[in-house]
Amino acid sequence: MYPAKIDDYSRPATIAEAVAALASFGVGEAMCIAGGMSLMQAIKSRLVRPACLVDLQDVAELRGIRGSGGALSIGAMTRYVEIAGHAPFASGPFAALRDAASHVGDRQVRNRGTIGGSLCWNYMAACLPAAVLALGATLRLVGPGGERTIAIDDFLIGPLETARGEQEVLVSIDWKSAPARSGSAYKKWGLVKDALPVVGVAALVTLEANGACSAARLALAGLTAGAQRVPAGEAALLGSKGDAASLDRALEAVCANVDLHSDHWADAAYRGQLVRQLGRDVLTSAFARAKN
């Protein structure tokens, strides 16, 4: 489909200029464009009709992965291809980001799509919202009223809904420190390889010296609530050493506490089976990654 009419286009070079560009239009009239991998579809289908696009491609401050002494900051405009290729994410607490980013769509989509765009769009079956939710990040936003930070749990409200003000720019996704002895993973299943998932599972586990789980965060993608944590499943993981029986018990608790819906892709029973199977794989690799 051909895009709806767009009156204006601007390409700021700094965050301040981007905020000023958004603020120069009425609320809801101007929209940021990052990779455009969701927004262009929405403009073509007339789901949104922005009068102006503020293109963030030249804002260098929004790009890149910066880590120092356990702290990590990922610029909102960092693309999937960069996260997928970031060697420090091969294991440990941030590995779920690489798992997720390296299987979004296809190469061409990963060359354009950004982590910030995925979080701001918050599609119900998107991969990065669930992965970042499991990792418990803090998001930095700048708007007309200045800068603020917000926990990812509070930022993601529901499918296609976030706590971002319409004139705010998402700047970065941050972690103050990397938890010790921790590992994470993400895995999804869709109708074709690397498609938007029917179900995606993300988890972060922290282990005691004896290998028992002392903290866990578990998030799902693809159910009616969109990216969601499952506290009952997290609680059931405490004390587990990653053995199949205890993981399966925790995943039963997950299934019992979420809305497993039926649609033309998968019925409720199959969705439950996907949560169990993907969950078993994800938790097994999160435990393994926490150990090395």
Place this chain on the structure above:
Amino acid sequence: MKTINVTINGTRYEETVPVRMLLVDFIRERLALTGTHVGCTYEGVCGACTIHLDGEAVKSCMLLAVQADGHEITTVEGLAKGGELSALQRAFRQHHGLQCGFCTPGILMNMTEFLVHNPTPTDDEIRQGLIGNLCRCTGYVHIVTSVRAAADELARTGGA
């Protein structure tokens, strides 16, 4: 309307375009470079419109022409140098990597960049790399063979 400057296959163009004009339409309709194809309803799912933007494979139906302002683009017309087909193009001809050929420009653009990053791919990696390109004819077997043959040829000759 916005005035943009883009370099396509080495030629600089300055054109005034509506903001909503898709890059693929700019390339095909405005510049008449019709090697770049449209194989779906601009949904970003078929990959026939794949071009290089600053050397990276992207789907040109998912970009606006104004987003390409100041950038360098290569289309399938730019792969052959001085009338000589690239190693990948030669391999597709030799190994029957196409039937109707509609998907071929997008596959060539995607796989040209893929081979830069992964000059010694496994067949599985080639298949993973092709996820964004739909071919409705071949069943992909000869496409994978062609990409493999081009990788071997490039390894032997150490380049283009």
